Amino acid sequence: MKSTLSHRCARMAAAGALSFALLAGSATGIATAATPKPTPSGSKYASPAAGSLTVKASATEVKAGGKVTFTGRSKGLAVGSKVVLQHKNKGKWTTLQASTTIKQGSSYSLDAKLNTKGKEELRVKDGETVSPTVTVTVK
Template sequence: MHRIHRPVSRVLAAGALSLALLSAGTAGSFAAQAKPSPAPSSAKPKPSPSKSTMSSISVKTNKTAVKAGDKVIFTGRTQGLKIGTPLVLQHENHGKWVPLRASVKVKNGSAYALTSKINTKGTEHLRIAAGKTHSPTVTVKVN
């Protein structure tokens, strides 16, 4: 009877071990599925700031109406631009921004002052630009 007993006990032990491993694997699988998934966030991801959104230029003019050939002074401050960065006066021409021959560099304190003669009669839409960074548009009427 010892000879029959050994194979039976081995089969029973192997079966019990298999059942234990199978149960543990199934339980682990259920445990993995039982983890709560993170709730969807209603907050929109923030876009990473680009160089153009980190810098800005403000602008003011000393006159909003001039005669053709008169000088207009554009003043303002920059933020996020290095001292010495070139600033260019641009005007809108048929929907495109075209640089004019007036330029200046950012001074200590991030300020600038640019003087330009405006010769074209009509309403001029102007801005100050440094690369992809630009000021809001200002309007000057030229008679």
């Protein structure tokens, strides 16, 4: 009986040591895989750690004063982060009076009334993270 018990203990100790070794090696691999690659100096693109935003406008044409809903998703941004709508005015990005927060599931939705006639270049922004631009024609 004693020899069976000692064999079981030895097997359990060996299995535990093997499990520990496998987990330790796996954790090292995960830590290495999660390390972000450096971005080239002077790159116009944000680093992967900064996150990303997408944007889609509910309409590509609207009458002056009409409402457009902007929706999108975020990646790498915290739930509750504030996103603002911006438009390009004389070559500079200006923040409009439309903002919202990132919801659970990494999505957002915001409404904006567009008054300036012409082609509006718009984007959403959270800190240094910006979306691609969308164009809405205001008639």
